[in-house]
Amino acid sequence: MDSSTTKKLSNSDEQPGTELSNLRKTDSGDIERQISPYAQKLNAYTWFCSTFVVVGSLLYGIDSGIVSTTISHDAFKSYFAPFTSSIKGAVVSTFSGGAFFGVLFSGWAADSWGRKRTIMFAAVWAVIAGIIQAASVHVGMLIAGRIIGGFAVGIMNMVIPVYNSEIAPTSKRGLITGLHGQFVGFGFALANWIGFGCSYASNSFQWRFPLAFQCAPAIILLIGMPFLPYSPRWLLEKDRSEEAYSVLRKLHGEVNLVNPAYQEYFDQEFEKMQQQIRYERVLKAGSMKNLIAKPSNRKRLLLSIAIQVFAQLSGINVVNYYQTDIYEGVGITGHTVTLLASLYGMVGPAFNLICIFYVDRFGRRSALYITGVAMAIDLAIVMGLTANYSGTDNKVGQGFAIAFVFLFSAIYSLGYNSIHYIYVPEIMNQEVRAKGTAVAVICNVLVNIVFNQISPIAFSNVGFKYYGVFIALNCVGAIVVFFFFPETKGKSLEEINALFGEEVIVSRNELVEMGKVDERDGTNAQHRE
Secondary structure: HHHHHHHHHOOOOOOOOHHHHOOOOOOOOHHHOOOHHHOOOOOHHHHHHHHHHHHHHHHHHHHHHHHHHHHOOOHHHHOOOOOOOHHHHHHHHHHHHHHHHHHHHHHHHHHHHHHHHHHHHHHHEEEEHHHHHHHHHHHHHHHHHHHHHHHHHHHHOOOHHHHHHHHHHHHHHHHHHHHHHHHHHHHHHHHHHHHHOOOOOOOOOOHHHHHHHOOHHHHHHHHHHHHHOOHHHHHHHHHOHHHHHHHHHHHHHHHHHHHHHHHHHHHHHHHHHHHHHHHHHHOOOOOOHHHHHHHHHHHHHHHHHHHHHHHHHHHHHHHHHHHHHHHHHHOOHHHHHHHHHHHHHHHHHHHHHHHHHHHHHHHHHHHHHHHHHHHHHHHHHHHHHHHOOOOOHHHHHEEEEHHHHHHHHHHHEEEEEHHHHHHHHHHHOHHHHHHHHHHHHHHHHHHHHHHHHHHHHHHHOOOOOOHHHHHHHHHHHHHHHHEEEOOOOOOOOOOHHHHHHHOOOOOHHHHHOOOOOOOOOOOOOOEEE
């Protein structure tokens, strides 16, 4: 960096009236309006980083979805006979058990090692898990592989949205962070098509190849992640300011920074990030105790847990994991079962694309409560159709039941699928982002474990009536979101602090003008109430 850049980073004692302090006072309008044509564009480098890292999200989708078709293959059932409902529940739910420990570990690792290194660590374990599962000779070995695989993708499921939220520009943060949910959906769809193709094999290849395929995206991640940058906000946490400045310039794009107005906007954003992190460090905001004891952080945590839990209580993973049972319950048999599962897997990614492209305009809150009500209505229709046409020869009725199962995935993908990944890391401040997101995702995983274990038993005992549980829970979720969730669209990660009654950090010189200077940490960090 040149001397002028170094001067900005060191918070020199310039007097008010300098270029930076006048960012909001230009005759031609405020700085945001001046650079808006540039701010709305995504730099190619940001696109590359955000789309490459979600190869880990693809892995999560494959690992989650591959079991749905694998456990329906005749060769699999024969090899692991007797494959009872309780064993089926164990194979599915132990994956979530591993994810629990992965998420638990990732809260510490993402802060200590950084988001980038933590994702690479998870990729190593994902390769090991895929090898163990594909080489399984008994159920115990398969379950062990599923636990390790769950551990790996549990880490990725927490860290990848955090990483993307921290490298994304404010105007496109929903899109960039939402790529995680998009690629989870792609992975799930890909897993279903692999399962469908392998259903035509007649030996152990029918189930061993799909399980081995999990290694492919993990290997790609291991090769490419060293070339991706560290999160600039994490670098600032570690007092690596010059490196953070360099990374942020790349993410904004040198071609944009040629424009003087954009350069001013960039300097303002960087200083705001730097001062915010320093201020939070003074308050020791990153401790686990502070996450619970401080009222604003407690509110963040409760909202984060709520959205993660309601995503699971929607019933989406019950439908995803046990959809083959649902199809068989309305009289579908043979290869048609895996074909329907494969087609079902395409619905989510298609509608999720709509979500991630409109969420930065339409907002998070409205999409959540509207789709919550819609999912409740949809499941009520599925419940009625299943009750009337299951076990009958009425193909029209059975067809409508399947159609509304597909519609359920579409509705979920328009709301919760990406938004519960977007919302949690953006409402957390920098010091508690990793730990707070980890706690929220852990709650998601715990609920997932419970429902994955009890769902096959519930379907066996009460059948279609089981849908009633999720109808009620979706209604509750919609009410909670409507009354308690603040809207975050269009705000920087630092500006979102104001929604929780906290100080927003601004430039040093502007605060000198305002007469509010905080020198407690020796770095002249300031805040605005």
